[in-house]
């Protein structure tokens with residue numbers, strides 16, 4: 001690498017694109033990564049990896065050199081077959097590795113997604129971060145992946161997007177260089193490089209809103225619910241236009257099934273399963289003979305997809 005990467009997010013992406021996201025201390029802290037490496041350690045996105053006993057000789061940069069002994073707190077003595085005894089910094093032996101779990105947590109919290117919604121797609125490679133709901137009813141499903149220039153990894157992410165019914169709402173962030181190579185299974189999708197859309201700040205990524213249209217959750221403006229599912233789980237109440245409706249058991253179960261479902265969409269059969277009902281075909285409307293206002297406010301059937309969907313444009317947090 002010739003150009004110094006001063007941007008911590010760019011350093012992070014570079015490490016994530018290696019097979020193992022690990023680097024030795026000399027390269028990370030005093031080498032071409034510059035300030036970015038220090039920032040990643042400070043932000044605890046890098047954690048200590050194993051301490052090496054063999055390293056590439058810093059003099060010839062070809063042979064493997066063995067650690068002979070420690071000279072001082074920060075100096076060691078190496079032995080290289082080509083160069084003989086070589087003094088080196090102790091930092092050369094210390095490795096750092098990206099904490100993938102912290103990285104994913106950081107992305108989720110920075111996007112203000114619910115922390116429980118993360119799903120691993122490919123272990124250590126791709127994740128569904130969660131769904132961001134807008135008040136106006138349009139949801140976005142966020143994904144993060146490494147090594148997306150590998151078509152096999154891109155293909156498995158694409159399959160998950162399809163399984164999530166998220167073809168229209170998918171937002172894909174990657175550590176890979178974009179645009180993805182020709183022929184990528186994700187070529188139809190707007191895939192963005194993390195370093196191009198965000199920068200690392202204290203304990204969070206700051207997304208450049210104009211580039212990814214990130215809308216963070218708005219705080220509640222009022223405490224008295226007008227149209228809300230806020231009390232469905234604990235109290236079995238739903239509010240429509242300021243009126244409180246006390247839900248029957250099956251009504252509560254149907255609403256909770258949709259509230260807890262991915263993208264808040266389920267087929268009739270899936271709702272029945274989650275509500276412990278054997279009825280077939282299962283028609284949620286039948287259970288809202290009483291409280292029909294609640295059904296009309298919150299549940300709609302999407303004929304093309306044959307699914308029931310929670311009307312999130314009506315829903316307050």
Ligand SMILES: [Zn+2]
Nearest residue numbers: 057060080083
């Ligand atoms: Zn050497």
